[in-house]
Amino acid sequence: MSADTTPQSNMKASLLAETVEHVDITSYDARPIIDSMRKMSFSSRDTARAADIFNMALEDKSCSPWLILAGSTSAGGCMHVYRDMVKFGMIDAVVATGASIVDMDFFEALGFKHYQAAGPVDDNVLRDNYIDRIYDTYIDEEELQNCDHTILEICNRLEPRAYSSREFIWEMGKWLSEGNAKKPGSLIQTAYEEGVPIFCPAFVDSSAGFGLVKHQKECIKAGKPYLMIDAVADFRELTDIKIAAGTTGLFMVGGGVPKNFAQDTVVCAEILGVEADMHKYAVQITVADVRDGACSSSTLKEAASWGKVNTTYEQMVFAEATTVVPLIGSDAYHRGAWQGRNKPRWAKLFA
Template structure:
């Protein structure tokens, strides 16, 4: 770093770690059942939880966890990891920030912090503190992620990789060098749950991979590339093989559209018998009136031939406030059941 940083002031601001909620420590079934008998968002959450439980009870259903936004940094990181550990998720589609800047970041031993006060953001910049609403990230620690991604890339053969294939290498790295057992990336690697990030380089992975390519090019050497088409092809292949699928979506954006589009892509490939996603839940605060993908309702998705209108539920709420209830309810209902893991990662030759 070339700028002198006030280490004392920085330590004051980064003094209270975000504590990720543990859904195994409390049983949300009674409150979710009670909320289901209420109205408004409470009833929506009750129905959404019921639909997620239907996915888990359906032996043919492949459950797809779709994550956009910053809930991982805000305290839901261990929640998502527990869903993988407990066999309650088969496929993950997420933003690069969720996977790299948040989960892989903590897998390397770094932390997110509660902002007990929010000074001028120019002050935060001078201290190399990044802010997500009321959550802080140490930029110097985040740069360690950039360099670790670069180091992983340097060890791999210079060829095209889907984001799934590269993230699998990240999981392998955490098994060998990680400092947190409860990492989504690590657990997904161990449980053969594929992770797709359709906009992977929109994260710290991008900085490390750009450095990898620039350094290789300067040295006249070949370098690896990310194949976004392979992402779409592989995820569509899972949809074709899976048949029955259910979506648990937090936020919207690219991950939401990407997983839904697999139905259309399968039809383009001649698989006209591939069913729309049978079950779907979306938790979002996005406003439906602007026509954006993030806010488009699941009913709207049916017009595109992507989602079944019969078993779907929108929940208009901040996901960090309702996901712990939904996930705890489902975990306590299914912890003693033997749900057969799908292990879709084994579909690909690099596993």
């Protein structure tokens, strides 16, 4: 019996039957919904205020808005929202988890898909079929390993030295733009073409990590120098952007390392002897609980005590992000404040 007609492969095909389709913020106008939410209460009013603050950041010609991204919303259908924010000049820099950038965005740029789970399935059955699960979303593990090996190929073509994650991801975008992308218009490729730097402060905690480890092991075995990721350079480079930008705004989906990393640039600038303004505009969309002292590092008001975020224009939205991000993104797109913005193309700082 051939490999593609085995019961196991038939089950895998049935499990990976429905692809996740990414929402298009240009195809619908969320302004009437946001306008209605502004007159409501609870999370609806918080969402409307978050949308207003994001639009204020876009209208402020002196402000550089950053996208801070954690969690799995890219796999869940918001991938093109973030791509279009960069494409249309709503975002000047991205700080994200490695998984959001590599396992999700770069993965799809290679021509692979994320899939909807039809219903509850024993995770041991998924493992037997080489299917990885993110809540109700599936990834083909064999395709993800292809992503690992592609990272290895990119490593092997680069000079063996230290790279910031920003610099390595720029090389990934360059590789895609050279005709290697199976799916054009990924976040990585768009950011590369628009001069928008992407930082992953915990870059190896992703599919890229496996490719990097294999690269180093093979080089060590051959007695050759190898490439490495310089996390300190990440912090220095993003702080350089904060200093150059002056006024900044944060649009944060989730929290964790990307959130704290972006906020800490204010403190880092001060350590370097540069008086930097706190992030003037800040929105965080999260379901994290504050009672354990976490909330993906802190609430935005708490961050003010550290000198990171100004509390005049800040809003926490306690909601599952895939229900909120498409509304705020569409609202901003159709209000059009991005049309008058000058793209700073911060990647030029490192050319």
